[in-house]
Amino acid sequence: MEKPFPKSITPTPIISASIEIRFDVNCPLDAVFGIVFNALRTEYNEHEPLPISTIPEQIRIQDGLIDQPHYRLFKKNSSLSILLGPKLFVFLYAKEDLNSSEDYPGWTDSLSIELKKLYSILFSLNIISKVTRLGIRCNDFFEDRNIFNHTEYNILDSEHNRKDLEKTQIIQTIEKNGFVHNVVVSNNSNFIANGIITSGSMIDIDSFTTDIKDDFSKNYEKYLNNCHETNKEFFYKMLKKDFIDSLNPIY
Incomplete structure (x- = not known):
């Protein structure tokens, strides 16, 4: 499908979306959690340590684990949470049940607004000296479908018979528009x-950049919009228009 792309489709297939920044800090690494949690605890008032937090700091540094999340911040009965590490901040939406009435809230009207509010607080703490990476990753799940019936491409054998009617997974890494896109289609x-397994197809697109040339704390809206738009473009361009039309698009 080519532009224009829909603003939304229903039901939305997005089951998770994460927006990640990695950064350097100007304070002790073990102080980051306390400073950030104290600033965000009005809304994200629950927290839990992740297994990696029990590993001694020196080993975490030696084994390259310092860029991984150490804690989860959340509020009860919400699909939104924060994964926090000494050099990592991830804002996460995760759908817990396919039959839940709580759907993906949308980028423009919800996630980007909440994220900008969080970034405003985060950067006001003055503990981040430099943002080194921005990434947006979206997982779209299609129940009881072979997604390759609806893509702009197919895998064929030498006799031009489709091979993607069987169990198939495609993994690609593509560089475009200043971003690296790790794409998995299965x-x-x-x-x-809740112990129930639902089978289907998945499109997983992880778009990120380390090319941050100016002050991210003052220009994060520009970087977020660029990353979101290029991630969205990859999703829609790989799918046929008639399939998108079947998902009640709103332009």
Whole structure:
């Protein structure tokens, strides 16, 4: 499908979306959690340590684990949470149940607004000296479908017979518009919730950049919009228009 792309489709297939920044800090690494949690605890008032937090700091540094999340911040009965590490901040939406009435809230009207509010607080703490990476990753799940029936491409054998009718997974790394896109398309994926396994197809697009030339703390809206738009473009361009038309698009 080519532009213009829909503003939304219904039901939305997005089951998770994460927006990640990695950064350098000008304070002790073990102080980051306390400073950030104290600033955000009015809304994200619950927290839990992740297994990596129990590993001694020196080993975490030696093993390259310092860029991984150490804690989860969340509020009860919400699909939104924060994964926090000494040099990492991830804002996360995760759908817990395919049959839940709580759907993906949307980028323009929800996630970007909440994220800008969080960034405003985060950067006001003056503990981040430099942002080194921005990434947006979206996972789209299609229940009981072979997604390759709806893509702009197919895998064929030498006799031009389709090979993607069987269990198929395609993994690509593509550089475009200053971003690296790690793309995984699979017709053999599962969504697991409450012990129930639902089979279907998955499109996983992880778009990121390390090319941050100016002050991210003052220009994050520009970087966020660029990263989101290029991630969205990859999703729609790989799908046929008639398939998108079947998902009640709104332009």
